[in-house]
Amino acid sequence: xxxxxxxxxxxxxxxxxxxxxxxxxxxxxxxxxxxxxxxxxxxxxxxxxxxxxxxxxxxxxxxxxxxxxxxxxxxxxxxxxxxxxx
Numbered sequence: 001x002x003x004x005x006x007x008x009x010x011x012x013x014x015x016x017x018x019x020x021x022x023x024x025x026x027x028x029x030x031x032x033x034x035x036x037x038x039x040x041x042x043x044x045x046x047x048x049x050x051x052x053x054x055x056x057x058x059x060x061x062x063x064x065x066x067x068x069x070x071x072x073x074x075x076x077x078x079x080x081x082x083x084x085x086x
Contacts, residue, residue, distance in 0.1 A: 022065050 007026045013019040015028030063070040 021063070021070060024065070 007028050008031050009015070009028045010031060010033045011019075011028075012030070014030065015023045015026065059073055061072040063072045
């Protein structure tokens with residue numbers, strides 16, 4: 001990662017002991033994702049059978065650290081919650 005003065009993340013565990021990935025030896029400043037709720041109205045559909053997110057599902061984004069490669073995609077992050085609706 002290129003050197004910067006500050007490193008921000010919307011990740012809840014980045015730079016903490018709870019993270020399941022390396023922090024690259026950096027001090028991370030956690031911020032909440034910017035969301036304008038007035039422009040993103042809530043809607044509930046009780047018969048809904050799918051859980052969806054607003055993002056791209058897959059990409060060629062990989063993290064390489066000390067000869068280990070980690071897939072850095074929404075698909076991989078979602079797998080932990082795939083059985084949640086059950």
